[in-house]
Amino acid sequence: MNYDQSRIRNFCIIAHIDHGKSTLADRILEKTGVMKLRDMTDQVLDSMELERERGITIKSKAVRMPYTAKDGQEYVLNLIDTPGHVDFTYEVSRALAACEGAILVVDASQGIEAQTLANVYMALEHDLEIRPVVNKIDLPSAQPEVVKQEIEDEIGIDCEGCPLVSAKQGIGIDDVLEDIVKNVPAPNDDVDAPLQALIFDSYYDNYRGAISSVRLKAGRVKVGDRIRMMAGNREFDVTEVGAYLPLGYSPREELCAGEVGYIAASIKDIADIHVGDTITLANNPAAQPLPGYKPVLPMVYCGIYPADGADYDSLRDALEKLRLNDAALSYEPETSVALGYGFRCGFLGLLHMEIIQERLEREFDLDLVTTAPSVVYKVIKTDGTTQFIDNPTNLPPVQEIDWMEEPCVDAQVITPQDYVGAIMELCQDKRGTFKDMKYIEGGRVLLNYDLPLNEVIYDFFDQLKSRTRGYASFDYELKGYVRSDLVKLDMLLNGEQCDALSIIVHRDRAYPRGRSIAEKLKEAIPRQLFEIPIQAAIGGKVIARETVKALRKDVLAKCYGGDISRKKKLLEKQKEGKKRMRQVGSVAVPSEAFMAVLKMD
């Protein structure tokens, strides 16, 4: 089909978790024929094993679909998938910026939920045409008319002619496609202006190098062009442009304004591609980059070590490979007395951290030991210099510290009215400062707090979820550093300090945290030949103590005649167990213990 902007529709799908976003995407792919039924595995767009298992979308993708509408005209539909978690808010906003419309999927029996609203607001911020779709109408508990009314009342979107579908059963998919063609505006971009391509995603392909997923907002780009990354300020020669099909690439001669696709340019390092950056032509550059670029900064750090020291090289290779697909991941080597050689890794947030850990363990079959997550603290020293600390071990001695500052976030919680009290209590517990409270549509409240990031990464999400039965949604933005009374909390095992267990906490929190970590360690450390005192200390002063009692009995009564194989097997098992332990002085600490102290109740 020839290039005709009026026949292009760029859209995304937004939904509360579990309202059927991925299933609807699958049906659309199937209906437009880009996927044959036999190629379909459930949830094609979520191709990473982990994504499918967790039912979340981690990286965004885009698929181009030809569609012949009922008016007899041929259209090109570009479905841009968006990640669904607060850690990836920035990536979501870039994906939305690549669209003109958004399909809002609402569950016919659940109705509007917290995330529905949060998504709608974000789409509205990007001036997207929002097209509601009521899904799961096949369920016995479905009340499509009630839900339609709810959407009209609470969000203020007209639901006249809104498609009623069952993505699972394949009902009403045609209506959705027709609705997109009719109501999502075509792009209206200037194809003759200098190139402006918005990068909304990047990843690494073994044959093509680092690849940018782009939406052209102006101009055109073809193979052989020399392109420039406007924020990254690097230049490359284009080796391939094209569109995405669900199962691969569809190379084309050129991409033009209004289109969605990819640009490959033999880029070796994924770090040269920044999501949100604008690609232009080197010899005919755009005057301005597209708005909204923000460099990605890691917010949360933790140490990642191989459980078996011999796996250090494998861990480094694995991190290198993951970073090729995830420019937001950063890492550098570090050493710990307790854990040996490993890496200090930076993440966008806690979920990002968990996902990377899981991918390392699952896709690369590595056993890991992970230290408590930490934020980056600012230390103003008595000699007037400033130092940034992302690892508690590197904190200078107390006498060299004039004062310390910690990162603070501007947090927004949207919640049904009933939970306001619970959330205020939680934010208070987390050293939050109340800023503002607003009533919004549908009996919901928007709470605004300043919170120390350090408290947010601790167990804020879990607490928020449990205290609001999952109804509240949460978003935050880094605000800056504030002065705070922070101390380093050390853990001593049998009198020896374990560097991997040190954390930086607010002085008021130190005592309960120390107690709680000591208790967790007591549970996690198995009985050994000696009694093991566990102590929590601040600057040498012990504030909590627990004891792991010594083993009582561990012996095989009988060595079965000349058959020593059972004894040998037991010894091998014990050695294997010991290999999974870290020696801290005279104490063997299982890998799980380092994780256990992170999981607080």
Added chain:
Amino acid sequence: MIEFMKPLSLYYHVPFCARKCAYCDFASYPGREGEMRQYFDRLLTEIRRWSVLTDFGLLSDRFYVKTVFIGGGTPTLVDASCIGEILDHSRFIASFADDIEITVEGNPGTLTPEKLAVYRRAGVNRLSLGAQSFDDCLLKFLGRIHNAAQIGEAVRMAREAGFENLNLDLMYALPGQSMAQWRDTLDAAIALDVPHISAYSLIVEDGTPMAARVASGEVILPDDDTVNAMQREAIERLSKAGYGRYEISNYAKPGFECRHNLTYWQRGDYLGLGCAAHSMLDNCRFHNPDSLDEYLAGARMMDFQRLNDSDILEETVMLGTRMSQGIDLSLFKNVDNRRLDRLVASGLIELDNGYLRLTTRGMELQNAVILELLEVLGC
């Protein structure tokens, strides 16, 4: 000639029993008595195979037989003439030492004066009896076929037949067993004045009826402290009665230590024949199949493994620390003395004249101590 030769221990397995005990997961096959003759024919053939030139050369050129142990199963269940045949054939593997120790293992309920007389004539000079307990309720619970009275009866019968070197196996840490019951059993065994007593704490093996009963909560095992207390009770009572603890679970009057079992722990050469029997010859380990069917079908010498120097050191620690004599420290070249001293200071090991041995407390924790020792001794 004999002083140039190495000692060899022979083990023969008899996989037949009147009934399977509730805790037993050894190779024993009650109900297959009909295959006894066939089994012994196969066993005698196997003995003859080791009497001629083998992969290990002609054993009689290098070895003399120091001990023979006929274990099971219940060897005393089978026709006594089979025991005689085995011993007669054994002399062709290598010549018997003058002071050879020949043990037959058995169950108190299966002994008769006639059988004992046959053993005696065949050269058997030691009997090991599975007494287990002197409490009839506990014996029933364990699934044994004998009662307490039959133990004394068996000892008397054995003595009348001329056997002085007798062992009684006892068990403790049984579900529901009280300290008083254990004391009574110890006292009853001591009163019989046998020169050797083994006291094993119950090991619940997967797949046994006992394991099922424990898993279902029908019976409850005593806690570690109780088990340790029972063991210490045994050490104390037996020591007062003149029995020295020479291995974790074995006690003997001076000179009556079981020389056959010492071979295993001291890593001497031994050849095990019959179903499920294990061997170590010239630092090679191998064994016959556990399954009676496979053995009868001709399977032999499985899992052949040649031990290297580090295997040997590891085994030396693993087995040597079971004995009160301990292990010879001069065998270990990379000892971490600081950590060794810590183990001494914590009362887990003792150093004596170049030997390292576990203390009473160290033996209670043998598994964990050897794990530490392997590192400390640089294995």
